[in-house]
Amino acid sequence: MKHVLIVGGGLGGLAAGIKLQANGYQVTIFEQNGHFGGKMMPVQLGDYSFDFGPNTITMPYVFQKVLKEAGENPDNHLEFVHIEKHTHNLFPDGTSFYMTTNRNEMVEQFEQLDPHAEISYYDYLEEVKLLYETAENHFFHRTFSSWTDYLDSKLFRALWSVRPFETIDHFHRQFFRNDYIRNAFNRYATYVGSSPFTSPAAFALIGHLEMGEGVYYVKGGNTKIVKAFEDTLRTLGASLHLKTKVNKIIVQEKQVRGVELENGEIITGDIVVVNGDLLTAYPELVEEAHRPHFKNKKAKSYEPSISAFVIMAGLKNRNPNLIHHQVYFAEDYQAEFHELLQEKRMPGDPTICVCNSSYIDQDAAPGDNLFILVHAPAVTDEDSYDKEEYKHLIYDKLKRYGLDIPSQLVVEKVVQPSDIASTFSGYKGTLYGISSNRKLDSFLRPSNVSKDVANLYFAGGTAHPRGGSPMVVISGMNVADKIIHHS
Template sequence: MKKVVIVGAGLGGLAAGIVLAKSGFHVTIFEQNDHVGGKMMPVQLGDYPFDFGPNTITMPAVFRRVFEEAGEKLEDYLDLIKLEHHTNNYYMDGSSFAMTTNHDEMMKQFEVLDPHAEVSYSDYLEEVKFLYETAEQHFFYRTFSSWTDYTNLSLLKALLQVRPFETMDRFHRRYFENENIRNAFNRYATYIGSSPYVSPATFALIGHLEMTDGVYYVKGGNTKIAAAFAQVFNKLGGTLHTNCKVKEVIVKDKHVQGIKIEGNEKVEADIVIVNGDLLKAYPALVSEENRPHFSNQKIQSYEPSISAYVIMAGLKERNSNFIHHQVYFAQDYKKEFDELFIKKQLPTDPTIYICNSSYTDRDISPGDNLFMLVNAPAVTPGQERDNEGYKEVIYDKLKRFGVDISSQLAVEKVVTPNEIERKFGSYRGALYGISSNKKMDSFLRPSNVAKDVGHLYFAGGTTHPGGGSPMVTISGLNVARLLKERYSDE
């Protein structure tokens, strides 16, 4: 059976490794960090644990499928908790809006805040369900390796049905007249690292996941998903090396021969899967002369998604105003995205997301464990941005909402976009690979199959089907399925 080397133990690499190991391939994964899961990284500050990402779990069926492919049950490894009332949204005018899968509770709020939405919300739920089901059927579980893959008539019909030429903001305007409420739904664009005023309405499908299917949390921390994947991979006979950086994918006569790790040790392989940010990993591992279809110039033509300025803060007390998820919005939401993508600067009035997983999982910390995230522009090449005073911008804004962090601090750690770029090998610190602000980049993401190098494949958020934990997991499943079809008889 073929020898497979996977570069990177993110969710995509682990998912691919599990399926291929179960199918009899000899699979070895090399991970440069001391943890698995990529950005799904556990952080421990004293007595306070944090999930660096993701803090919101949707599409649990995707993770369940990985366990089922291995002949295992998700419930034997993970305790998924559904959060019915999952996000509180707060605004500068003093109003608030709670997002919940409880339809009656939503209607009660609309009755007071947005009578138009009270009438249109059921239509909204039907439309986002259609968007999701169409995308799931026609896009998610496909591997696009050439332009001919896009000429399928049923696929083209589906593409036109998912509102590719309408922006997310315009889509939401039909259903929500209250600007504050509309901004709560427009925030879904940030889940793919993009702007709701530019990215396609297609991604409004996230509303189906959060408002119908539900938002979840894994007891003990969402990073347990990656740890469980690694456990299953090892159980199937796969080999996993952490703290081991791959320096090069060895290419000869336009085909992979293996990899070279630190110390110049060579590892032979018939197939290599690169599970990392394609815009960063591909040029780092393969010389430009061996990838003419993915030149350095082409890489620079892509717009990276937003990055993040993160504060992880453990508080001495528990605060009654925090639930699991909360968002404190900017006064002018559109201005925030102009600053991020046009001026390429940290927002002067940031929207602040806070996760307090100890609200749901009380035993994990002695007080609130706040993961605070502000959208940040991608790193400008060669520039180390001075973010020294930005923490106070965040804390001062929260004080205006009646949230005083500084006086309660027990532990604290700040993570900047430059640190994200270094730690995770993400192109310009982008959290979700390529942004979806351009129509081409929304639907024609880089292929999972290398055009110039035989037996080289890609999984992760930069490739199809996109960013976010479920999508990168699907990318790994898609690549594994393709390899099984091509090589399982050899």
Template sequence: MKKVVIIGAGLGGLAAGIQLQHEGYHVTIVEKNAHAGGKMMPVKIGDYSFDFGPNTITMPDVFRKVLSNVGESLDDYIEFVRLDHHTKNVFYSGDSFIQSTSPDAVIKQLADLDPTAAQTYWDYLKEVQRLYKQSEHGFFHRTFQSWLDYLSPSLTKAFFSVRPLETMNHFHSRYFKNKEILQVFNRYATYIGSSPYKTPATFSMIGYLEMTEGVFTIKGGNPNLAQAFVEVFKKLGGSLHLEQEVSQVIVRDQTAAGVQLASGMEVPADTVIINGDFITATKQLISEELRPSLPNKKLDSYEPSISAFVILAGLKKYQQDIHHHQVFFPEDYKREFSDIFEKNQLPEDPTVYICHSAYTDRSISKGSNLFILVNAPAVNMKSGEEIDRYKNKIYDRLEKEGIDIRENLEVEKVYTPDSIAHLFHAYKGALYGVSSHKKSDAFLRPRNKSKDIKALYYVGGTTHPGGGSPMVTLSGLNVAKKIIFNDKA
């Protein structure tokens, strides 16, 4: 029986572990934190429960596939709840716009806010559907090693058909003339930690799923998805070890041979999978001389994606006017990305996103459990005074919007880019690894299979096919399939 060690119990690692364990491998997953699920982390503060993230769930069939592949049904473990009218967007002007899976509901709002868009919305839906279908067929279920992989006639045609040379903002400007409505659709770039003014229009496909299939949440909290994966993995005989940090990947004759834990204990393996930040894990776990194609200088040259300044705020008075997903936009949206990516500073006037899961499921938490997120660069914020100042800036902004934070605040916890970097070993605190501004980084994510070390693989949001919980899960499925195929060949 071949042994596999997976470093990290995020969704990608769990998905890979389930497939491999079912195929007869002996799989051990080692996780440094006290929970499985990676950033899909439950947080309990007093009587308040929060989901750290990801807050927006799409493509539920990807998660179902993880279990259906091994003869299980995910619906036996969790319940998906569809949010048809899923996000309320509030603009600087005072106008608001609710995103919905109902085109008629969207067009009715656009007729008042952006009459041109009301006429072109169906055309926009058709185009983003085309972008999504092309991407799903051509890219989601493959691993790419170099630009040469795009040179088959079918893939070359698919690549150039998904608008790789146009920016998201330029593409959306074809359909939306109201600058505030344009902000709503441009915000999809932040789902992959990037700027809409630099990200390829290809990634406009992200919105297709929300506009047609809908946004989902999971009854009892999104971390229940990770727990369902854990339950099935253990049921199949897999071993999961929490609060065990890996100090290095053991390499013999340029082949991965297991891992060494921080305790000094060695766990032998025939194959090693790293489910963690590609850059941080590679630098920390593999000696530089063993990876000539990835020297530290090259790893340090990657532009990190967006990080975040996060506040978990428990309000004793239930806030019935805050939707499950609610966004407050600034007057100058473009300036926010200039602050983050060009000036490397916290936005002076940020977009504020709130996830209020108690809006949909009151049983989850006491009062209102507000997950408040502001996009941030990968910066050091080790001064308590600096953290308090920025937290109060956000509170001031929300109180101007009519949300009585301080008056009702009972519990709170703040996460900065530094704490995110420490908690998840994230490169400079980046939530999505590498940004998608360069074409090479957008379409050639770090590879799933090591070029230098045999039997070493990577899964997760920093590798192909990209960030977001469905893509992370697909990376685990893709890598498991590749390992099984190679071993049978």
């Protein structure tokens, strides 16, 4: 029985571990933190529960498939709750707009706000469905290591059909003429840590997931997905280790031989899967001499995605105007991305995302449990802003919209990009590893297979297919498939 060592217990590593253990491999997972799931982390502040990580879930079938392939009934672990009216978008002049999978309600709103969209919305849904189906059929479930992988004629046609040279903003201008409406859809670029004004139109496929297939929340918190994966691994007989840091991957004769733990213990293994931010983990774990195709200079050449400034705030009341998710937009959305990506500073007028999961799941908290997120630049050597001042800038803006947080505050915790970098070993504190602002980085992600070290694999948001909870799970499953069929 071959022994697979997985460094990092995020979703990708857990998914890979489940599939491998269920297919006759012995899996051992090492996680440096005190929880599995990576950024999908539960946070408890007094009586208030928060999910640090995705506020909503798309593609529930991806998570269910992992459990099914291990012989588990997903319904025994996870209850996915469909949220029909999932996002309330609010704008500086008082305009507001709900995003819902109810197509009639969408068209009724367009009738008042964007008559062109009233006519074009069904064309939009068909176009983003086509983008999604192309990506699903040709990109998600395979690995790429160089541009030569794209030379297959069918794959090349598929690549061309997902509009690689068009931006998300340009794509949306065909369907939405109201700036506010368009920016509500443009926000999908931030789901991959990028700007809608530079990232490729291919990522507009997220519109199919949210507006076509639907948005979900897991009863009891989205972190129940992690618990389901962890329980399944234990049932299958995998060996799981929390608070266990791997210092080094042992390489001999261009092949992995095991890992060295922080305490000096050597664990031998036949295969190693690194589930973490590749730009951080690969240089830290493997000596540069062993990876000539991925030297430190190359790791530093990638543009990091955006990060986040997060406030978790538990309120004593339930505010009737809050639904599961609301977004308070900046006056100038494009200028906000210029501040983030070109000036590399905190936006003066940030777009604020507020999730209130207790709207769906009142057992999560006695009052509102607000997960408040604004986008932030990746960590730089010149980070210079006052955390408390910026927190109050956010609170002051929300108060202008009628949400007075300080007057209702019971518990509070602030997380900055530097905290994300230290807790999750994320490259410069990014949420999604590499950005998609450069066309090359959008489609040619780092490979899931080391070019230099045999039996060394990579899963997670930095490698193919990219970040986002369903994508990192697919990444882990892709790696497991690769190992099963090539080892």
